[in-house]
Amino acid sequence: xxxxxxxxxxxxTETGTPVTLRCHQTENHRYMYWYRQDPGxxxxxxxxxxxxxxxxxxxxxxxxxxxxxxxxxxxxxxESATSSQTSVYFCAISVKGTGVGYTFGSGTRLTVx
Amino acid sequence: KNEVEQSPQNLTAQEGEFITINCSYSVGxxxxxxxxxxxGGGIVSLFMLSSGKKKHGRLIATINIQxxxxxxxxxxxxxxxxxxxxxxxxxxxxxDGLTFGKGTHLIxxx
Numbered sequence: 001x002x003x004x005x006x007x008x009x010x011x012x013t014e015t016g017t018p019v020t021l022r023c024h025q026t027e028n029h030r031y032m033y034w035y036r037q038d039p040g041x042x043x044x045x046x047x048x049x050x051x052x053x054x055x056x057x058x059x060x061x062x063x064x065x066x067x068x069x070x071x072x073x074x075x076x077x078x079e080s081a082t083s084s085q086t087s088v089y090f091c092a093i094s095v096k097g098t099g100v101g102y103t104f105g106s107g108t109r110l111t112v113x
Numbered sequence: 114k115n116e117v118e119q120s121p122q123n124l125t126a127q128e129g130e131f132i133t134i135n136c137s138y139s140v141g142x143x144x145x146x147x148x149x150x151x152x153g154g155g156i157v158s159l160f161m162l163s164s165g166k167k168k169h170g171r172l173i174a175t176i177n178i179q180x181x182x183x184x185x186x187x188x189x190x191x192x193x194x195x196x197x198x199x200x201x202x203x204x205x206x207x208x209d210g211l212t213f214g215k216g217t218h219l220i221x222x223x
Binding site for chain 1 (some may be wrong): 159161210
C-alpha cells in the first residue's frame, strides 16, 4: 500500500492567518492532489501536481497556493485563512497499476475562527 | 465539466439485504471509481472500472459505458458496510484528478 500521510490531522486557526498543510508520500508517485470535502458539495479539487515544481489549478483554487519542491511532499497553503475555508482537506496520489487508481490521506480537519 | 449524479442520496436497509447504489455521468470518461468513507474516517478506493464488472468479496461494481452508468452492489449486507459510498470519474488520462458525486449515505441496521 502506498504510504501517504497528512499533517496536521486537526488545526484551529484564526481568520487572516496563513496556514500550510503537508502531504507526504513514501513512494515516487508522480501525481498528487489536494481536495476539500464539504457537506452538500462533496469532494472538490483544489490543486494538483504532475511533478516537481509542476502544478495546476483545480475547481476551487481561489485563496490557495501549492508547492512541490520534492517528489514526496506536496504543500497546500491558505494564504490568509477565511471562515469559508473551514473544511476537511484530503491529499491523494495516483497509484497506477494497483487496480484502484488512487490512495487518499487520512484528512486534515481545519477550522477557521 | 463532467456531472456525476448518485442515487439514492440516503439508504437505510436491514442486515442481509441486497444493496444497489447508482451513478451516472454526463461526459465520456477514462475510468470510474467507487470509494468508501466511514463516519469520521478516511477515504478508501474500492474499485476502478473502465468496462464490464469487478467483484471483491461481497462488493460488485458494474459499468455500462454506452449508457454512462455504473452500479455498486453489496450482497448480504452487514452493519459494518454502513458508510458513505462515493462515485468518481476521471477524464482523458486522469492526470487532472477525480470528479466526484455527492455520495450515498448507507446505513445497515442489525
